[in-house]
Amino acid sequence: MTDLTLLISELILAGMALALILVARRTQKTPVAAVGTVFAALAAALTSAWILSGGSGTGFGGMIIVDGYSQFFKVLIAATLALVTLLSVRSLEEIPRGEYHALLLLAATGMMLAVSAHDLLPLYLGLELMTLCSYILVGIRIAKPTSNEAAVKYFLLGSFASALLVYGISLTYGATGTTDFTAIASALSGAGQGRNVLLLLAIGLVAAGLAFKIAAVPLHAWAPDAYEGASAPVAAFLAAGSKAVGLAALGRVCLVAYGSETQLLSLILAGFAGLSIIVGSIIALSQTDMKRMLAYSSISHAGYALLGLIAGTPEGTSATMMYAFFYVFMTLGTFGVVIALGERGEKLDGYRGLAAQRAGTALLMLIFLMSLTGIPPTAGFAAKFVVILSVVRSGHIALAVLAVACSVVSAFFYMRVAVFMYMNEPQEPAPSRFPVALSAALAVAALVTLIGGISPGSLAAWAVSP
Amino acid sequence: MTAYPVLTTTTFLPLAGAALIMLLGSDRVVRWAALATTVATFAASLPLYVRFDKGLTALQFVESAEWIPSMDIAYGMGVDGISLPFIFLATLLSVLCIGASWSAIRTRVREFYAALLVAETAMIGLFAASNLFLFFIFWELMLVPVFLLIGVWGGPGRVYAAVKFLIFTLSGSVLMLVGMIAIYRTCGTLDFMGLAHARASLQHGQQAWLFAAFLAAFAVKVPMFPVHTWLPNAHTEAPTAGSVILAGILLKMGAYGFLRVSLPILPQGVQLFLKPMLIVSAVAIVWGAYVTLVQTDVKRLIAFSSVSHMGFVTLGIFTLNRSGVEGAILQMINHGIISAALFLCVGMIYERTHTREIKDYGGVGKIAPVYSTLLALFCLAAAGTPGLNSFVGEFLIIGGAFKTQAWLGGMAVWGVALGTAYLIWLYYRVVMGETNSRLVGLKLELNAREVATLAPLALLALCLGLYPECVLSYLRAPVAQLLAPGVTP
Numbered sequence: 001m002t003d004l005t006l007l008i009s010e011l012i013l014a015g016m017a018l019a020l021i022l023v024a025r026r027t028q029k030t031p032v033a034a035v036g037t038v039f040a041a042l043a044a045a046l047t048s049a050w051i052l053s054g055g056s057g058t059g060f061g062g063m064i065i066v067d068g069y070s071q072f073f074k075v076l077i078a079a080t081l082a083l084v085t086l087l088s089v090r091s092l093e094e095i096p097r098g099e100y101h102a103l104l105l106l107a108a109t110g111m112m113l114a115v116s117a118h119d120l121l122p123l124y125l126g127l128e129l130m131t132l133c134s135y136i137l138v139g140i141r142i143a144k145p146t147s148n149e150a151a152v153k154y155f156l157l158g159s160f161a162s163a164l165l166v167y168g169i170s171l172t173y174g175a176t177g178t179t180d181f182t183a184i185a186s187a188l189s190g191a192g193q194g195r196n197v198l199l200l201l202a203i204g205l206v207a208a209g210l211a212f213k214i215a216a217v218p219l220h221a222w223a224p225d226a227y228e229g230a231s232a233p234v235a236a237f238l239a240a241g242s243k244a245v246g247l248a249a250l251g252r253v254c255l256v257a258y259g260s261e262t263q264l265l266s267l268i269l270a271g272f273a274g275l276s277i278i279v280g281s282i283i284a285l286s287q288t289d290m291k292r293m294l295a296y297s298s299i300s301h302a303g304y305a306l307l308g309l310i311a312g313t314p315e316g317t318s319a320t321m322m323y324a325f326f327y328v329f330m331t332l333g334t335f336g337v338v339i340a341l342g343e344r345g346e347k348l349d350g351y352r353g354l355a356a357q358r359a360g361t362a363l364l365m366l367i368f369l370m371s372l373t374g375i376p377p378t379a380g381f382a383a384k385f386v387v388i389l390s391v392v393r394s395g396h397i398a399l400a401v402l403a404v405a406c407s408v409v410s411a412f413f414y415m416r417v418a419v420f421m422y423m424n425e426p427q428e429p430a431p432s433r434f435p436v437a438l439s440a441a442l443a444v445a446a447l448v449t450l451i452g453g454i455s456p457g458s459l460a461a462w463a464v465s466p
Numbered sequence: 467m468t469a470y471p472v473l474t475t476t477t478f479l480p481l482a483g484a485a486l487i488m489l490l491g492s493d494r495v496v497r498w499a500a501l502a503t504t505v506a507t508f509a510a511s512l513p514l515y516v517r518f519d520k521g522l523t524a525l526q527f528v529e530s531a532e533w534i535p536s537m538d539i540a541y542g543m544g545v546d547g548i549s550l551p552f553i554f555l556a557t558l559l560s561v562l563c564i565g566a567s568w569s570a571i572r573t574r575v576r577e578f579y580a581a582l583l584v585a586e587t588a589m590i591g592l593f594a595a596s597n598l599f600l601f602f603i604f605w606e607l608m609l610v611p612v613f614l615l616i617g618v619w620g621g622p623g624r625v626y627a628a629v630k631f632l633i634f635t636l637s638g639s640v641l642m643l644v645g646m647i648a649i650y651r652t653c654g655t656l657d658f659m660g661l662a663h664a665r666a667s668l669q670h671g672q673q674a675w676l677f678a679a680f681l682a683a684f685a686v687k688v689p690m691f692p693v694h695t696w697l698p699n700a701h702t703e704a705p706t707a708g709s710v711i712l713a714g715i716l717l718k719m720g721a722y723g724f725l726r727v728s729l730p731i732l733p734q735g736v737q738l739f740l741k742p743m744l745i746v747s748a749v750a751i752v753w754g755a756y757v758t759l760v761q762t763d764v765k766r767l768i769a770f771s772s773v774s775h776m777g778f779v780t781l782g783i784f785t786l787n788r789s790g791v792e793g794a795i796l797q798m799i800n801h802g803i804i805s806a807a808l809f810l811c812v813g814m815i816y817e818r819t820h821t822r823e824i825k826d827y828g829g830v831g832k833i834a835p836v837y838s839t840l841l842a843l844f845c846l847a848a849a850g851t852p853g854l855n856s857f858v859g860e861f862l863i864i865g866g867a868f869k870t871q872a873w874l875g876g877m878a879v880w881g882v883a884l885g886t887a888y889l890i891w892l893y894y895r896v897v898m899g900e901t902n903s904r905l906v907g908l909k910l911e912l913n914a915r916e917v918a919t920l921a922p923l924a925l926l927a928l929c930l931g932l933y934p935e936c937v938l939s940y941l942r943a944p945v946a947q948l949l950a951p952g953v954t955p
Contacts, residue, residue: 355574355577356574359576366610370610373636375606375609375610375636376602376603376606376607377607381603381606384643385643385647386537388643388644388647389537389650389651392644392648392651393651397648400647401641401644404640404641404643404644408633408637411632411633411636415629418614419628422614422617422618423617423618423625423628455533455534457533457535457536457537460534460536460537
């Protein structure tokens with residue numbers, strides 16, 4: 001296996017991105033860009049799975065790794081990309097199509113690179129590629145002041161977080177003399193139990209830099225503004241993709257590179273998780289803008305997903321992988337309904353009486369909301385079950401109780417949407433028919449959400465930690 | 467056993483019916499399809515009663531299939547003598563719910579029956595589950611359909627009632643989730659039979675907090691004093707079918723949880739919490755009865771009477787002697803029959819008068835003799851008149867209570883006396899006396915469909931009153947097993 005074959009999925013996406021930019025002028029009014037992106041995403045997913053059949057391997061001097069863990073997330077990223085592209089079909093009027101899709105593709109390339117990284121430098125490279133594209137995607141609706149404001153806020157805070165990450169990487173290099181994950185691990189275990197302040201700082205900074213990507217408290221402040229200002233499909237892309245990649249990176253870094261510092265890591269992660277769960281679910285209560293509410297919901301979900309990593313065990317990491325997987329589909333589904341309803345879907349009041357007008361859409365939304373709350377038989381319950389199992393296994397009973405208590409709080413704001421949909425009279429005319437692409441994306445998300453809830457075992461076999 | 471999966475068929479037939487109904491068009495077809503589904507479900511459950519062996523303590527009609535192999539969680543179904551009567555009750559009440567909603571539900575008919583059928587699947591599945599994981603899944607599956615039933619088709623205060631119901635029950639059940647996970651971690655299994663053997667690995671202190679975690683879920687559902695406050699709202703605002711499901715089955719789920727989880731798996735936890743449980747039950751009986759006395763709304767009155775009656779049930783369970791526990795289970799069935807019947811009666815007359823205030827009624831007996839006769843039967847049954855079903859259950863529970871502590875028996879007797887008072891007084895105000903001027907000209911008498919809906923319950927009330935053995939014979943072996951090792955002091 002040559003080095004380049006390891007990156008074939010990334011190459012497909014990057015190649016398609018470049019091709020789309022080349023033909024951007026000619027394809028402005030056509031669906032070429034969207035179709036190309038979906039095909040590239042599917043090809044990337046297939047090749048990711050296919051590469052793995054040849055066994056795992058490393059390349060580029062040990063900087064890039066292909067294993068079950070990386071390919072699991074690559075398939076997830078490709079699915080996110082495909083679904084977001086399908087969800088975007090309505091919101092392409094006022095933006096340059098070729099560039100929009102090229103940016104999505106490049107961001108996904110960065111994500112894939114990050115989950116395949118076996119060294120802090122390619123990890124940083126991948127994450128930066130993702131984030132830089134995201135800044136532009138958030139601000140791509142040039143005519144909208146809110147969009148610009150969101151992009152600037154996101155950029156400033158994102159740069160700060162990137163600085164933290166780079167600082168952490170450099171301190172790690174200073175303490176261990178390497179940036180390779182395995183080499184870091186052996187340097188740390190060789191160093192014995194002697195506490196090294198430099199190292200503590202390094203781990204804390206790297207964790208903080210990655211926590212920003214998943215919008216964990218206290219590095220969450222960008223999410224509500226960015227989601228609100230961005231178009232709904234971009235917000236969905238950030239909520240699903242950025243979170244999955246941040247979790248993947250945290251999982252590998254915590255388990256492989258800094259694996260010997262279990263105590264410190266579980267302390268840091270438990271702090272992030274607990275705070276995210278509390279802050280996310282409580283502040284979401286007072287939101288009236290749907291995208292802002294989903295931003296806070298995504299913050300609390302970041303906390304739940306982190307619960308799996310606290311234990312620092314392969315089982316725990318598998319739990320987080322399952323959480324990330326199911327979360328991506330349920331959150332894309334929820335955003336899908338928001339997008340499908342257009343302007344109406346972006347404010348909470350717009351959901352009043354939806355069930356009377358569009359029973360099917362309301363039912364889909366109800367399924368996604370149940371999943372986000374964690375009510376069986378949806379995937380959200382399976383996800384919550386595995387992470388709480390993992391946190392109970394690691395002995396943090398109090399954290400488990402806190403997590404479930406906050407899931408009751410979250411039921412307030414998720415089910416408020418259900419109350420609006422089912423128990424109020426409609427105030428706005430019924431929404432127009434959805435494009436086929438949107439319906440297809442919603443159907444896929446709903447199917448995964450339901451099948452994942454009924455038969456979570458089918459995924460568990462794939463969620464193998466590094 | 468049998469190759470034909472009776473329990474799975476019975477459980478998931480309503481779900482299939484719900485899916486089918488979502489595809490149907492006209493309201494008329496939907497009603498008939500829903501009725502056909504519930505009747506078919508009832509018919510599908512009949513082999514259970516024919517082939518059940520009352521002498522066995524183990525679960526019967528066991529079905530098992532691999533489900534989540536990586537976590538060693540299986541799909542398992544099975545019933546014993548305790549759960550079988552509840553499956554009967556759930557399948558029967560579902561048929562009657564369709565009958566009661568026939569003309570009462572006029573808006574969004576399709577969704578109504580779909581929600582009702584999903585709730586039926588959850589009810590049957592809960593009593594048929596043979597492991598804790600599946601039990602929890604069905605427990606939670608019940609939540610959303612009932613939330614919608616109350617919130618969409620309920621009375622004026624329906625949204626508040628629905629949200630309150632959802633939040634109360636969810637708060638309880640998430641703690642059960644943590645408890646379940648902790649049990650799984652320590653014992654390595656969630657199968658009820660396996661857990662009864664593996665419970666030795668649960669430490670004393672751990673049992674205490676596990677009992678508390680499960681108590682949170684069960685106490686809200688029962689509901690026990692002081693977490694009963696969701697009940698009056700939910701029962702009052704729900705449409706008739708919703709009230710019937712709530713009173714008939716949902717309240718039994720909590721008490722069933724005590725019998726299925728707390729008593730067999732956490733005996734030391736039960737011992738630790740025994741006193742508080744008994745006191746809270748006694749308070750619920752007497753306090754609930756006093757609160758019932760002062761209600762001015764018929765539906766609210768019956769709802770509050772459930773608090774008092776379910777107090778009897780928890781009292782019986784925690785006496786931990788044979789008489790008390792058998793009486794409690796019998797009383798759960800009785801209460802399921804009677805409160806369902808009373809809610810049906812109230813719903814039927816509300817459909818005509820559109821008022822639930824007691825002061826708006828009076829002299830109904832002169833206009834609607836058949837209705838008044840049936841109502842009299844159910845009121846007497848609820849009050850514990852000898853010859854009708856509640857008498858036997860209450861008698862057994864009070865007997866059990868006197869064996870445990872004399873003052874508990876005293877409280878229970880006091881509760882029975884108050885129960886007679888509020889029911890007879892209700893009957894007096896609604897049926898007797900001069901006809902209220904508001905009722906003149908209304909056609910209050912029941913039609914054939916409504917009589918047919920109430921008749922099975924009236925017959926059951928009589929049968930169980932005259933020959934309680936038909937339920938008690940099922941309970942003997944499993945209750946003896948339940949109380950045999952380590953549970954009784």
